Amino acid sequence: MTGPGSSSLLLAVFNTAAVSDAEHDVTRCCASRLFAETIAAGRPYDDFDALDAAIDSAFAGLSWGDVAEAIQDHPRIGDQAASGWSRDEQAGAAGAGDEVAAQLADGNQAYEDRFGHVFLICATGLTAEQMLAALRYRLGNDTPEERRIVIDELRKITRLRMRKLLGG
Numbered sequence: 001m002t003g004p005g006s007s008s009l010l011l012a013v014f015n016t017a018a019v020s021d022a023e024h025d026v027t028r029c030c031a032s033r034l035f036a037e038t039i040a041a042g043r044p045y046d047d048f049d050a051l052d053a054a055i056d057s058a059f060a061g062l063s064w065g066d067v068a069e070a071i072q073d074h075p076r077i078g079d080q081a082a083s084g085w086s087r088d089e090q091a092g093a094a095g096a097g098d099e100v101a102a103q104l105a106d107g108n109q110a111y112e113d114r115f116g117h118v119f120l121i122c123a124t125g126l127t128a129e130q131m132l133a134a135l136r137y138r139l140g141n142d143t144p145e146e147r148r149i150v151i152d153e154l155r156k157i158t159r160l161r162m163r164k165l166l167g168g
Contacts, residue, residue: 014165
C-alpha cells in the first residue's frame with residue numbers, strides 16, 4: 001500500500017518514461033507546457049513528497065500566462081459537460097438543486113466577466129453550497145489577490161491529479 005512519502009510502481013514508470021511521454025502525462029494534470037517540461041525534466045522523484053515539492057517549486061516559477069494556459073480548458077463549476085477528473089472533482093456540484101445550480105451558473109458568468117477566465121477551485125470534497133460561497137466571496141477580490149488564489153487552487157488540483165495518475 002502506498003501513502004504519503006511512499007513511491008509506487010507507476011511513479012517508477014513515470015520516472016523512466018521518455019521525456020515526451022512524461023510531459024504528455026503531466027499535461028493531463030496541468031495543461032501548462034512550462035509546468036510539464038519542468039516536472040518531466042526534474043525526474044526521477046524518489047517518492048510523492050519529492051514530487052509534491054517539485055510541483056510547488058514549478059508553480060513558483062510560472063507566469064500568469066502559464067497559469068492562463070493551464071486553466072483555459074477547465075470546465076465551469078457545475079458544468080454538466082465536465083468529464084473525467086473534473087467531473088469526479090466536482091461531484092459536490094452535481095447534486096446541487098436547481099436553485100443552487102442556477103446561482104452557480106450566474107456566479108460563473110459574473111466571475112468570468114470580472115476576471116476573464118473560469119472560476120477555479122479545488123472542488124474535491126466540497127458541496128455545491130461551499131463552492132458557491134467561495135465563488136461569491138472571491139468575486140470581491142481584486143485581480144492580484146484572485147490570481148494568487150487561482151494559482152494556489154490550480155496547484156492543489158495538480159497535486160491531487162498527479163497522485164491519481166501515478167498511484168499516490
